[in-house]
Amino acid sequence: MTDQITNGALRAIRRILRAAEQGGRRLAATTGLTPSQLLVLQQIEKTGVTTPSVIAATLHFGQATVTNIVDRLEAAGLVTRSRGERDKRQILLRPTAAAGQLVNRAPDLLQERFTDRFESLPAWEQAMILAALEKLALLLDAGDMDVAPLLDAGPIDRPAD
Template sequence: MSPDTLHLLGALRRIAQSLDTYSKTIEHESGLTLPQLLLLEALRDEREPPTAGRLAQRVSLTQGTVTSILDRLEARGLLRRARANDDRRRVLVTLTPRGRSLLAKAPPLMHADFLRGFAALGASERAGLLDAVDRIAALMRSVDVAAAPQEQTSTAA
């Protein structure tokens, strides 16, 4: 394994550990998992009630994952789903007052120190970091997609 690959792996592990630690803080303080809070935040930012598919696109999760999270949040009374008046096939998602109240008390999606440090970077440096992270995510996603059929084959045997 090349030194660059080892360096990248170490950096990715530190990022994963930081995300895991902060995710536990969020859950402890709000009773929400990071993906649940992410969905509620995205929902609050929408001007019009979105569909689950629209939310999935906004937060980069699969529609199945979003549906499962929405089920749990709806059971807790934090959001409501209803059929659109103009097209009964569409199901729209809205925050409830209880959901808005919980969001008002919830910690930010990212640690304040990180947000301050990121905001202090120049615009071109922020853009470069975002581009690099997007490329890493795309590379990792392509590996996940390539591995998926092999996993299905081995579990079927």
């Protein structure tokens, strides 16, 4: 019986990983972005003007991860960086017009679908799923990992419009 449960859990993990991989490929084909890059870009687009530290805190990404992603987004012409007027140490991020167009045509992210469906569950069920996922992260030695890879995959190759 234990083998059946273990195998069932492993199959479920593989299905989740495959869904994430397919979603990432679909996103890359449509926008040239990785899921992490799109999340950062969406956050910048949503706020209009923000800082890397606010994005890191909002998305629960490491500061180095956000900096790396913003470097790539800036190189692709999707965001601009400027110094704060009052505090020159502060870096302000703004979306470009191209960013808005890209965000609008991006396919639905797996996490958006998950969020919509997860939030419709009763609180007790959400708590059970969260507890199980936290335990799973610990079992896989992923309990303390940054939620986005430090070097978010490769350059942004945007498809021609």
